[in-house]
Amino acid sequence: MIDWKKYLIVFLITLSLFLTASYLSNYFGSKKINQLKLIQDEIAINILSSETQFALLSESSCKNVSDSVLSGELDELGRKLEWSQENLGSTDEVSYLKKYYSLLQIKDYLLMKKIATGCKVKSAFILYFYTTAENCSECERESLVLTSLRDKYPELRVYSFDYSIDLSAVKAMLQIYKIKDTELPALVLDDELLTGFHSIEELESRIKESFKLQEIKPMDDKVNS
Amino acid sequence: MASISNLIFYILIFFAVYVQVFFFVTFLENRKKIIIRNGRIKLRSYPAVTIVVPSFNEEKTIYKTVCSLLNLSYPKDKLKIFLIDDGSTDGTWNIIRRFRSYPNVKIFQKENGGKYTALNLGLTQTETDFFGGLDADSFADTESLVRIMSCFEKDESVMAVAPSVTVHNPKNFVQDAQNAEYYMGVYTKKMLGFLGAINVTPGPLTIFRKKVFNDLGPYRHGHNTEDMEIAYRMQKNDYKIEHCNDAYVYTNTPTTVRKLYRQRLRWIYGFINNTIDYRSVLFRKKYGNFSFFTLPTGIVSILIVSYLFGKIVYNLADFLYSKFLVLNTVGWHFTGRTINFDLFFLDIHSSVFLIIFIYSLVVFAIIFGRRMAESKWVISFNMLYFLLLFKIIAPFWLMNAVFNTILKRKPTWR
Numbered sequence: 001m002i003d004w005k006k007y008l009i010v011f012l013i014t015l016s017l018f019l020t021a022s023y024l025s026n027y028f029g030s031k032k033i034n035q036l037k038l039i040q041d042e043i044a045i046n047i048l049s050s051e052t053q054f055a056l057l058s059e060s061s062c063k064n065v066s067d068s069v070l071s072g073e074l075d076e077l078g079r080k081l082e083w084s085q086e087n088l089g090s091t092d093e094v095s096y097l098k099k100y101y102s103l104l105q106i107k108d109y110l111l112m113k114k115i116a117t118g119c120k121v122k123s124a125f126i127l128y129f130y131t132t133a134e135n136c137s138e139c140e141r142e143s144l145v146l147t148s149l150r151d152k153y154p155e156l157r158v159y160s161f162d163y164s165i166d167l168s169a170v171k172a173m174l175q176i177y178k179i180k181d182t183e184l185p186a187l188v189l190d191d192e193l194l195t196g197f198h199s200i201e202e203l204e205s206r207i208k209e210s211f212k213l214q215e216i217k218p219m220d221d222k223v224n225s
Numbered sequence: 226m227a228s229i230s231n232l233i234f235y236i237l238i239f240f241a242v243y244v245q246v247f248f249f250v251t252f253l254e255n256r257k258k259i260i261i262r263n264g265r266i267k268l269r270s271y272p273a274v275t276i277v278v279p280s281f282n283e284e285k286t287i288y289k290t291v292c293s294l295l296n297l298s299y300p301k302d303k304l305k306i307f308l309i310d311d312g313s314t315d316g317t318w319n320i321i322r323r324f325r326s327y328p329n330v331k332i333f334q335k336e337n338g339g340k341y342t343a344l345n346l347g348l349t350q351t352e353t354d355f356f357g358g359l360d361a362d363s364f365a366d367t368e369s370l371v372r373i374m375s376c377f378e379k380d381e382s383v384m385a386v387a388p389s390v391t392v393h394n395p396k397n398f399v400q401d402a403q404n405a406e407y408y409m410g411v412y413t414k415k416m417l418g419f420l421g422a423i424n425v426t427p428g429p430l431t432i433f434r435k436k437v438f439n440d441l442g443p444y445r446h447g448h449n450t451e452d453m454e455i456a457y458r459m460q461k462n463d464y465k466i467e468h469c470n471d472a473y474v475y476t477n478t479p480t481t482v483r484k485l486y487r488q489r490l491r492w493i494y495g496f497i498n499n500t501i502d503y504r505s506v507l508f509r510k511k512y513g514n515f516s517f518f519t520l521p522t523g524i525v526s527i528l529i530v531s532y533l534f535g536k537i538v539y540n541l542a543d544f545l546y547s548k549f550l551v552l553n554t555v556g557w558h559f560t561g562r563t564i565n566f567d568l569f570f571l572d573i574h575s576s577v578f579l580i581i582f583i584y585s586l587v588v589f590a591i592i593f594g595r596r597m598a599e600s601k602w603v604i605s606f607n608m609l610y611f612l613l614l615f616k617i618i619a620p621f622w623l624m625n626a627v628f629n630t631i632l633k634r635k636p637t638w639r
Binding site for chain 1: 555570
C-alpha cells in the first residue's frame with residue numbers, strides 16, 4: 001500500500017538538494033575569500049608603494065605620500081573580515097587572512113608614524129587590542145565607541161588587533177606596550193596605554209587634543225614660511 | 226548551544242524540503258490525471274443526496290447559501306436539503322422559514338449543541354445513500370455536486386469526496402492573503418488525494434456515502450473540528466477519501482486578523498488534539514501515507530514553527546539588547562556614512578538556498594492550485610500578502626494552540 005521506493009527517492013532528491021546547497025554555499029564562500037585576497041593584495045601594493053615613494057623622495061613629497069595612503073580601504077577590509085568570521089566560520093583561510101590583515105595594519109601604522117615624524121604632522125592613531133577567545137562584553141562596548149568615533153572623525157585611524165592571534169608581529173606589539181590579557185580591552189593612544197573600558201566622551205576629548213595639534217601644525221608652517 | 230540549535234535548524238529544513246519534494250514528485254507522477262472540466266457533464270444515474278446546512282447565527286449568508294443549493298444542476302427530486310438552526314439568537318430562523326414551502330427542503334430548529342449535533346440531527350433524518358453538509362457561510366458552484374457525484378460513479382470504493390474550497394469575494398488584505406492560501410490548499414488536497422491521505426473533509430460540501438456513518442457512527446465533537454475527526458476515523462478504517470478539484474465551493478473567510486486568529490487557533494488545536502487522540506495511527510504500515518506522510522508533516526510543521534518562534538523571540542531580544550548597548554555606550558548617533566549596498570554581505574549559508582527552494586515550490590503550489598480552481602495561470606500579489614501575513618502571525622496561533630493543549634484550555638468557536 002505504501003510506495004516505499006517513492007519515500008526513498010524523495011529522500012535521495014532532498015539529500016542531493018542539500019549537497020547542492022552546501023556546494024553553492026562553499027562556492028560563494030570561496031569567491032568571497034578570493035575577493036578579500038584581492039583587496040588585501042591591492043592594499044599591500046599601495047602600502048609598499050607609499051613606503052618606497054617616501055623612502056625615495058623623503059620629506060619633499062610629504063603631501064603626496066600622505067594623500068596616497070588608504071585607510072578607508074583597510075577599514076572596509078576589516079568589516080568584511082569580521083563578517084566573514086561570523087558567517088563563514090573561523091576557517092583556516094579566514095584566520096590566515098586575519099593575520100595578513102593585522103600585518104597590513106601594523107605596516108600602515110608604521111608608515112603613517114614615519115610620515116608623521118618626517119613631515120612633522122601629528123596624526124590621531126589608536127591601537128586597539130581586544131579578544132574573541134573569551135566573552136568580553138567590555139570589548140564589545142569599546143568597539144562600539146571606536147566605530148562611532150571613527151564615523152565622527154574620518155581622519156582618525158583605529159588599528160584593531162585580536163589579542164589571541166598567532167602572529168609574532170602582534171605579539172611584539174603586545175610586549176612593547178606591556179598588554180596583558182586580564183586588562184582587555186586595551187587602547188594605545190598617543191603612546192599612552194589605557195586599559196579597560198573608556199567612554200566615548202573621554203576618548204573624544206583626548207582625540208580632540210590630538211586633532212588640534214594636527215590642525216595647528218600646517219598653519220604654523222604657513223606662518224613660518 | 227549554538228551548534229545544537231543549528232543542527233536542529235538543518236534537520237527541520239531537511240524535513241521541510243522533503244515534504245515539498247514529496248508533494249512535487251506526487252504532482253509529476255499524477256499530473257496527467259488532473260482534469261479540469263468546463264461546462265456541464267452527464268451522469269449515468271443520479272443517486273439521491275441529502276445536504277444538511279447546519280447554522281448558528283448566520284443570518285448574513287444563509288439565504289445565499291440555500292439559493293446556491295437550489296441552483297445546483299442536479300435533479301430536484303434527487304436532492305434533499307435540510308436546513309438546521311442550531312439555536313441561533315439572531316434572525317437565522319426567520320430566513321430558514323422562508324424556504325419551508327420548497328418541496329425538497331426540510332427545516333429544523335433545535336437547542337444549541339454545537340455544529341456536530343446539528344449534523345447528527347440531519348444524519349438521523351437522512352434516507353438517501355449519499356449525505357453531505359454545507360456550512361452556512363459557503364456557496365456551492367452550480368456544477369459542484371454533479372462533478373462530485375461523478376467521482377463516486379467512477380470508483381465504487383470512494384467513500385467521501387471533498388471539493389475545492391476557495392475564498393468568496395475577497396475584499397481586503399487579510400482575505401487576499403487567505404485567497405492565495407486556499408489555492409495552495411486546493412493543490413495540497415489534490416496531492417493528498419492521490420496519496421490516499423486526506424486528513425480533513427471540509428464542512429463546505431464534502432459528500433459521503435451514508436454507509437460511512439452507518440459503519441463508523443455519527444459525527445463527534447472532535448475538539449470543535451468535527452470535519453477533521455471524521456476524516457481521521459475514515460483513514461483509520463481504510464475508507465477512501467477523494468478530492469474533486471473542479472467542484473468549486475466559495476467560502477466566506479475571516480475579514481480581520483483577529484477573527485482569522487481565532488479560526489486558525491481552533492483548527493490547529495483540532496489538529497493537535499485529534500492527532501493525539503489518533504496517535505495509534507502514526508507510523509503504522511496498514512494506515513498508509515496518512516500515517517507516514519500527512520500526520521508526520523503536520524507534526525513537523527508545528528515543530529518548525531515552534532522553532533522559528535523561539536528563534537524570532539531570541540533574535541528580537543538580541544537585537545533590542547544590541548540597540549540598548551549602543552544607546553547606552555555611545556548614545557543617539559547617526560552615521561554620516563551612506564550605507565552602500567555591497568554584494569559581499571549577502572548571506573550565503575546553504576539554508577538560504579534551501580529556503581529559496583521551499584518558497585519556489587510553495588509559489589508553484591499556489592499558482593497551480595489556482596489553475597485547478599480557475600483553469601488559468603495567474604500570478605498575483607496575494608501570494609506575497611499570504612507569505613508575509615502568515616509568516617508573522619501563524620507562529621502565534623500555533624504556539625497558542627500548543628499552550629492551550631498543554632493547559633487543557635478549549636478554544637471557542639468564534
